[in-house]
Amino acid sequence: MPSRTSRLTLVGLGIGLIASVLMSSPAQAARPSAPGSFTGHGFDTCVAPDQATMDAWNLTSPFSAVGIYISGISRFCGDDKQPNLSPQWVAQNARNGWRFLPIHVGRQAPCFANNPKSSVQKPKMSNSAKTARQQARTEARETIAALKRYGFGKRSVSYLDIEWYSRTAKCDRIVLEFVDAWTRYLHGKGYKSGLYSSGSAAIQAVDQARRSGRKGFRAPDQMWIAWGNGKADTKGGPYLSNSGWKKQRIHQYQLDTTVAYGGASVLIDKNYLDVGKGSRPGKTPTLCGVKQTFTRYATLKIGSKGPQVKTLECLLRRRGVLSSVDQHYGIGTARAVDAFRASLGWGPTGTATRATWTALLSGGRNPRVLKQGSVGPSVWRLQRSLVAAGARPRLTGVYDSSTVKAVQAYRRSRGLPGYTTTEASVWAELQRGQTA
Template sequence: MRLTSLPSARLPIMALAAGLVASLLLSSPASAARPAAPGGFTGHGFDTCVAPDQATMDLWNLTSPYSVVGIYVSGSSRYCGDAQQPNLSKQWVAQNAANGWRFLPIHVGRQAPCFVNNPSSRVQKQLMSRSAKTARSQARSEAKETIAALKKYGFAKHSTSYLDIENYPRSSSCDRIVLEFVDAWTEYLHAKGYRSGLYGSGSSAIQAVDQARRSNRRGFTEPDQMWLAWGNGRADTKGGPYLSNSGWKRQRLHQYQLDVTATYGGVPLTIDKNYLDVGQGSRATKESKPCGATQTFTRYRTLKPGSKGPQIKALECVLKRRGFLSSVDSHYRTGTARAVSAFQTSMGWAPTGTVTRSTWTALLSSGRSPRVLKVGSVGSPVWRLQRSLRAAGGQLKVSGVYDTATARTVRSYRAARGLPAYPTADAAVWAELQRGQTL
């Protein structure tokens, strides 16, 4: 994180942007979700010096691939401290959590004793003491400070705070103090029921801690998560020459592009781009099988009276849930045909009694429109979306995880329906699917 430059000013939001916000809000839950910091997730995130205003967060939620935002919550060495944070509050966190955002709370305090300040920067960072005993005391004090900030912003216990140690010229004496500081910081957070993350340059703090782990440094308490700053432009969690793959499996973050201007929904921000694989990652929930039958198939067949096979039960189950059929018997007879015709009539279609791609698409997508879905999303809405897209003609695996293949299919579907080519599934996508619109 380069904290010596302010983000670019936000451009005025036009009428189109206001419409996009309305689309997002319609698909958001009414009640505030419990903030995740960051929880289990695999996907994209960003961090920026000043927490964006709510309109920007809403637009970026709808139009960007990002699900996680880094926020500077504590530490005397923050370039964007409390005085530079007009938007960040407990209410801001709660609202964005309700909209599906996850968070990376960042603490920027004392730096390595050999760190060299930029004399032209308005923030001159304090340094750790060269005395190990004093440095450990300083670390505990800063850990106490970040816990207070986590509580202030509404994060529950077991949240992770990321200790930001900027790049420093390595030496054995400097590394020793950094390791003592990280150890004491982590021990204090653990004792209070929180988790420890370390952000740092791959060639300094990250590599020093990884070497301590591999050498089984006596008494060293490892951070729970490692956030590697390595601007190689690759959205993955590989550690390259800095962080060996044997450590912190599924507890990694990679800042792969720094200080770039990205624009979504007409709003630019200067950000760092990150890719995460933390907690248990984005794991599919158990597939729901109403009526005891799967609704997931490689291809959704055209069905009519006399058709046979497992898709009949799936069809009847959906019709029953929609109130068009009273029972499920896995036989496509007159009653099932009448139910199909009744559904088609409700859609304003000709009542043919034959299940086509459009019929499958509309039936499988029916239900309450969830909030915005994007890479890393999981849960029953993702199963429903993937089945619907498959029925509509999309070529994707129904896995229960919104992956890059799902994002590509959503883009294709949006393009086919004349919608903006975002990688996200929002209320507009669901509306088209529920109308039975196919690729």
């Protein structure tokens, strides 16, 4: 990854963001994911940001994964240059929902050319395959120790950073021996192997070895391709063929760019991940046996019938204002609607409107934040609430690009900052029945 001595500039946090942090539900204990199953955005930066920045970006940025430099003699940002990175920092950010990309920067290809002006002169792999393999195993032991120190469990991935080098057959051969030995050692200890490199360097060399069926070669589990084409996807272009590492890819698509979220500005590389099993939805939820796939919510009143009435009555029963469900909108249902309306400070009408639906459907415990790649019951709840409010996302159970657009449209309609995330301020508007 590009050499940088400092990548963090904090320019302040807004009052609204701090309020949003305070309104969020308490973070739950979580095992750090490195990186787990996920499809969405991440970033890497040389110096791990301080906690205030991580909190700001957690609530306002599209990023869910952060690259951290945990091991290796060739790091520009080694332990002595990491004022924030610690097991406690990892644990806190894991509780807040962050995923991690642990990076190891050690020996480089034999033909790697150091920049003589660089503050870190990277050592190189031996030209002897036997010795290079020993060096790889030593570095794998080092990264496993670091993974353990930071709280990452078995099956976590450590990404071996091999910087760009001018490829030759002889140099490639040593790199492949090193990658093979690194991967085998990690696998033998229950961990996973990742490879980060320029598309035209080690990424291409390893992919060619896979496609040619190189005898005895143990390929990395995940490939992290540096290819600054500006496209947030996991396509490998001319460097990484589509036939390998499906859903085991990270694309570093923009390098050395300064971006700001929530008042915090950081110099980063942008990445897009599709790893593990990816972001997969759970089962489509039902309510009283009704599948919740409505693409609009009708205004209901006395005399209305059908599945939406049953859904409405179930939601009212959950709120404790209705005792039975019969799919017929009668006097009892109208009174329950008015009781719910009264809880929001609204006057009686006996009618379930879009605002009523929005407030009912959005009710529940609020996660700290949802963003692209999030999955789970809260995503289904958000998507149904946005449909009721008039923002029209697809009902997928995954916080996908459709949900991102719907959230941005809803935020604009409510005068909120145009972030792509759903945090306390969005839930507050929905739970007050505010429509788009």
